[in-house]
Amino acid sequence: MVMNVGVIGLGLIGGSLARRLVHNGYAVTAWNRTPRPYDQARSEGIHCVDTLAELAAQSLDVIMLCNPLKAMPSILAQLHEVLLNPKVTLSDVGSVKGMVREQVREAGLADRYIGAHPMAGNEFSGFEASDPSLYDDALWAITVDEGSDLWRCAMVGELISRGVGNRYIVVDDDSHDRAAALISHMPHAVSTALINQLVDDDNRNIAAALAAGSWRDMTRVALTDPERTRAMIDEDAENVEALLRSMARRLDALADALHEGDHGGIAEFFAHGQAFRDYKAIERRHAGHDAAIHNGKEMTLALEDGGWQNTLLESARRGERIEEIAQTAHGYIASVVTGLGLHNIE
Amino acid sequence: MVMNVGVIGLGLIGGSLARRLVHNGYAVTAWNRTPRPYDQARSEGIHCVDTLAELAAQSLDVIMLCNPLKAMPSILAQLHEVLLNPKVTLSDVGSVKGMVREQVREAGLADRYIGAHPMAGNEFSGFEASDPSLYDDALWAITVDEGSDLWRCAMVGELISRGVGNRYIVVDDDSHDRAAALISHMPHAVSTALINQLVDDDNRNIAAALAAGSWRDMTRVALTDPERTRAMIDEDAENVEALLRSMARRLDALADALHEGDHGGIAEFFAHGQAFRDYKAIERRHAGHDAAIHNGKEMTLALEDGGWQNTLLESARRGERIEEIAQTAHGYIASVVTGLGLHNIE
The missing domain is CATH 1.10.3660.10 (6-phosphogluconate dehydrogenase C-terminal like domain)
Incomplete structure (x- = not known):
């Protein structure tokens, strides 16, 4: 499906994400602390709104929090007031995950939260520096806990794989x-x-x-x-x-x-540390990590209620990458590619 | 004056040094453990000899040891036998200086030794990888002790400044x-x-x-x-x-x-560590260290018997670079340029 995505914060990461999603046919509604980037964002096909209430009033599937960490408590408190539809999944792009989940829990939004962290960025900032290609070959970490909904995890995964075109791993906050x-x-x-x-x-x-x-x-x-x-x-x-x-x-x-x-x-x-030297040598021979992973095997993992979090954590520990989490007649499955991994030191 | 220089070891560092000295009009006689690089070296104007005795029989001003450290004891023992002219100064390009001086002392050659270490190199090796431009903008450390002759230090300095076209600092082995x-x-x-x-x-x-x-x-x-x-x-x-x-x-x-x-x-x-961040920020603004140093002032330091080693060590500690050590009617003087230095943390 093509999703409706809300993006909060049109800085380097949020702006690049919004533009990439629009390029790939997704409908993106964005809110930013100031309307400064709105003219440019609108010319890129991003629907910009003036309040978080307006954002929440859209028929959204996922809201991505791309604001600075320090603004998180205040934004979450406002979202708690206006985000009435329980189907909307909340995610973010912060580089620490345990702290964000704690803030989300304190704001009373834990039920709908799935963490995310794209390995993307550069030394610049602001929408004017945004670039959809920032996400080329980026790997994401999705973070979940025992209470997370698998369908929400699959939806954020789809946003990453189809919306952004990236692969991801799913781990707990602490491992991340x-x-x-x-x-x-x-x-x-x-x-x-x-x-x-x-x-x-x-x-x-x-x-x-x-x-x-x-x-x-x-x-x-x-x-x-x-x-x-x-x-x-x-x-x-x-x-x-x-x-x-x-x-x-x-x-x-x-x-x-x-x-x-x-x-x-x-x-x-x-x-x-020889295993790491060997790992890097193989990576170099394959001219970059993503290419090396393409040489991996395709595999399918069955995801079961109460155990799927651990199945995906073990997959990440083996060095695998997720291409898709999909619902089948027999329940959810994850399609993964085996990775290089530091196997010889298992 | 234009010197006669002996180079022992025609690897990356020695080969590049020999070629740079020849380009600048110096006469270079070289010996290498095997004659493999001799054809190429001779085509570059380097006089190649088959034994260390032949090398020692040339009328040399300075011999630069550019051999691997592990070959040092054996080469020094041979030089002790054949190097009869006490005017010949012995130097080297090794990256540790205390150990080399110890080996030189054990070989009975300490009186004529001045240490040297060019900040030059790359990941390649062998004469076939040699390149005179390896020394572009390289800084050298010369190392001396209380017993070192100032005239020998000045001669190795002249080889560096006129022969190679570089600047240098003079310090003790331990500081290096x-x-x-x-x-x-x-x-x-x-x-x-x-x-x-x-x-x-x-x-x-x-x-x-x-x-x-x-x-x-x-x-x-x-x-x-x-x-x-x-x-x-x-x-x-x-x-x-x-x-x-x-x-x-x-x-x-x-x-x-x-x-x-x-x-x-x-x-x-x-x-x-803010002083180091500031230092690097200034260096970047001047697009590289050497350019930044060019903005320094020219200064002259008088070098006195029994105290010149410390005068030059203190100069290096202030971040200065030596352009020349010359003999005048009033004794030796060092011409230095003041450097950037981490002054604000003195």
Whole structure:
């Protein structure tokens, strides 16, 4: 089916999403905090409204919250007042999921919520920077909990696969937020610690003079707005804390091995991550992740009441990607493609 | 003056150096472990000889050791036998300096040694990959100790400034090796610890699926040959150990601050390295480091017996670059350009 989608917030992510959905034949109604982007958005075929009540009055299937996280409580409180049709599913594009679900629950909207997070973005912002191709080959994470409706999950999945043309995985909030902490939030803190280490060194100007590619790569994210990084880490503090302690133990263990001349321990440190090097080498040979996944097998997973969340989580853990969740005569099934996966370290 | 330079080892670094010196009118005699690159080297105007004795028999001003570190002891032992002229200065291009000076001392050649390390290179190797432009805008570190001859330091400096067309700094071995540990060796270990963290995570395939630019940048060097990284860290083990422990304490301190909700501590962590962000922002505005330095002032430093090493170390610490060390009627002077420097954190 072709859906009616509401988009709240016409920034880079929301604007690009709205434009991509319109390109693919979806009807999109948008509301933005200020009408500044409306002229441009209307010329792109987006129906713009002045109030959230007007948005809620449309016959919508899904509303995507694409507003800044800090505006979330106030927008959710307003939606709770005006969003009377229980069939409308609420989703979002935030980069932390546990916190958003908590805010949705506090606003009394938990029943209709399915989380989502597209792996897309760049360093720009605002509708004027929006670009439907921002979503080319983007992978999404959908997040659910025990109380989530499978039909709502399937609908957000369809918006992603047919509306945007992307693949997705379905996981719980905590798995998402821990993974995001591992591959983004914690590394941002490590990068920041590196530049702190440099400025504290008496020979900082000598070090800065000798710095080459490895230093440049490892400190690039420390050069981005530290206030944004601080907020991102604060929102996922518990996971980041655990990962920082684990990283500190790894660095101390290598320091101990170097101190003791423990050649076996040093060798193990450098061999330990080989599965990831192999994974990246295969990915490179296939010229990018998505192409590598295309070489995967097609598979079908039966989704059962009370167990579908775990079936999809295990699928994501195996490195699979979902192409579609569909209703059949025998219930819901997920069509997935097997992925590369770090299989040799299972 | 135009020098006669001996180059030992015609790999990427030595071959590119020899070709650049020939382009600039220097006479270069080279020896390589095998004569494989000799035809190509001779066509580039490099005089190739079959033994180190033949090399030593030339009337050379400086010999640059451009061989692999593991071949150093054997080559130095041979040079000790054949290098009878005490006027010949010995230098090298190795990326760790304390260890090389130790090997030079053990070979009985310490009196004539001046260390050097060009910030140049790429992922290729061998004379066939050599390219004189590898040294475009490269900065060199020269390393000296209390016993070093200033005239030899000036001669290696002239080879760098007139022969290669680069600027340089002059520091002690330990300052060099600690700075190299800070901006390269330790970060390589941190990058490796990140991929170890990922492969140990139950949700590694979810994390790998969500990974984007920050993860890619921070793990790039962990994907390079781990055996080369291991060897590099082993050669600078003491400095790397201290830096790993310091980094571990920084990560633990941030973890503590997150745990305690210590907003002041978290804010300080993210503000601490601001001087480096400012430094890089200025560098970017000047489109690269060398251009930024060109905007610096020209200055002259008097070099005095017994104190010149420290004068030059302090200059490097201020972020200055040496253009020339010259002998005048009143003794040696260094012409330097003031650099960007991380001044606001002095």
